[in-house]
Amino acid sequence: MQHQDQSVIDIFKQVVAKYPDNIALKYQQEQVTYRQLDQLSNNVAECLRNNGVVKGDTVSIFMSRSINMFIAMVAVLKCGAAFLPLDTNNPALRNRFSIQKASVKLMITDLPCNDLLSADLRLIESNNNSVFCSSLADFVCTDTGKDDLAYVMFTSGSTGEPKGVKVPHRAIVRLVIDTNYIDIKTSDAILQLSSPAFDASILEIWGALLNGATLAIYSGQMFDPNIFRNEIRQHNVTILWLTAGLFHIVVENFINALSPLHTLLAGGDVLNPNAVNKVLDTIEGITVINGYGPTENTTFTCCHRMTKNNRPAGTVPIGTPITGTDIFILDDQLKMASPGELVVGGTGISLGYIDGNRDAFFNDTSKSSGLLYKTGDIVRYNDKNEIEFLGRKDNQVKIRGFRVSLDEIRSSLLDLELVSDAALWVQQDPGGDQFLVAVLKPVKNEKLELSQIRKKLAYTLPNYMIPDQLIESAELPLTRNGKLDIQSILLNQP
Template identity: 45%
Template structure:
């Protein structure tokens, strides 16, 4: 089933239920669908055809959801553009994705580069009565591309990932890691250009829940508290960096939340336990997964009954529709409990990168499984409970004074310290040629930065050559617009 076909099913079940809600207004499912149908007809009239890519340039709003749904109903795929990125970056993304049209809240965009701009505010996209514009004849399949999203790591060149309808359906419909229902209120906090928004938006819309837009564009703990309390938010997704900030200093802001998903980086066991102490009825889900496998690959549910130890937090087991393989360098399975690289297959795997970039990441190998396989580049191992533990990035292994060191492994050891909220570890080359490990650490409020004590406790879990040469104590670590730790800004 395609995304928009599922929406039609939900509209039939819950026509008068609130679908999207913002500070001073709301739309029911019936109203949302009518507006999307109208816009879809206008897109087709403007020349949008099956498999086109349409760029979306707008902030989190009802217009955004209407536009996404309309593009899919027209048989095309959407490309959400982060408003804060440069015009040159937008141009590159649109060229790579071969964008044909742009939907915007403005009638003209200086960076449109001769592409047709469709202003949603100028369209008759808001009928009060569903009329002959309700029916569309465009044929779509679950394997068709639904959206293009550029990976947004804190380093490296972004690549466009092409995600099909069936991957989104697998993420949020009849899943094994979370129960989503029409009774839920889900906060839309993430940028539409970040894959967490896929879970927030379609997790709500494809299950008859209410999607609530954050009242503030820039993340603000006080706004989070206000939005959560006022709207009875039951499900919330936070990046690991934001989760650490909220869990350490602003727990009151999430008291209405029943299920809190966090991911995108390693979670601190101390912060998780602090949240569980304050909110014993909450369920925390450690969600792991690259954009190339549609937001989540593995998830680990945490309650007061299975608190994490200070050795680390598992990333859990495969979500519905996902196959996982832990392989060595020859692509053979590793022995039980040994570290290997994670490969994934199943309904969540994307169609690949735009224009076939880096094809070695997406490949077929019948010796492993049928279908397309994605090579994550992440090192993992399976514990005695058959849950995956994240070890680090394959490309985050560095050589320091002749020894191989995992930057992620050092960071995880630092996160186990009770004084630490978050940390980032990097390799820095001095002018004299020496290479030093540098740890940037965000301490909890009131904690002592006794360097000797910190080093001594790290020596209990790390070899001497892995102990950072320099420690920098920051009040808050820089985060990207998507809420992830910003390596470039932090280490500069």
């Protein structure tokens, strides 16, 4: 059977059989071989099954980054269930929303989580739990097909609520096996740095575990340059993903930390070509890959590989479709047009949203046999037939690698007491990274406490969605074209 027709667990079991003594996971001084990961996850899977987890269920994972987190993920898939990774830094309200929307009945955790609990949510605590330390030689995995659900991940929604994307096994396999943008070898080590609730983590985790490579688990609770540099060296990391903002900071200030790498992937926002060239000139033999794609098409849709012999000039394209990806550049009538909106399909396409809302998904058998997804990104072909990103079609932006709906943030701002109106925009800092600015209009004769507002927003929004700059303004002036008059607001600031 071709890899593309198999489930993640089918391929994982083949890797275990072929490379049982390879190191699968490293965390600080601990390491776990593929045989050990298989047997430890068998035991957890047995426990999940005994707790009623069956095919079609979704199990949430609310854990600090540790070896147990990845044992849990493998175990969930062995039961034929899907995992919902939660960001432990997210506000409890947001995580509770995700748990409810995904109809989660069981959660695996190693953290205090009283504010996530409900009467119908069962818990398995991994700390000091012998289930996570014991091996089970054999476990009959639940029969899982390539189109079955593997994970649910939430993205910012234009309706004011996050949307849960349902991603099947075939989409993970398409991302990391037999693909055209990267060749992950058993000798590689990939740093697991991304939040597990962010889809770059799918590349990191399954890029390692489905190729017999090592997943080197970053031990910090947040990005810390000293831990980052030390662990890249300690674990001999060869492949790394960075979001564009972090990529620019590391390259500008800390480039030698990257010296053990042979492949650096970066994206989530526009990459500065000068920064890419600096990496190519500093790190001998390195390949830099610009990775682009919405969560709805599983981490990457297009990639652009750059080496010393293939440098970026002008702009960094998002490149060409990765293996298993159909792309179309279409106008509003869905006719071919360049520039136009990027529409994607193929084996990476997700199963839609958990609430059944089709939104930007549609069918068109003349183009692709499965679902198609309108990305909302305006792109064009350059003279080398590579795709260049031009901007967004809707009111969504990329902040620190996350797709963010300005409507969703505005909705949270308007929920605040004493705020009668609000507007947002994105500004670029001198390094080219984007940050959010919000202007708030108080209710008449009231004064806003901006530092309190920031604290209140942290109850409902993840850190990257909280505006970096908050401005109070008695009015939201408009230009003659009816657009928000940003200049006038900024000029009236003290």
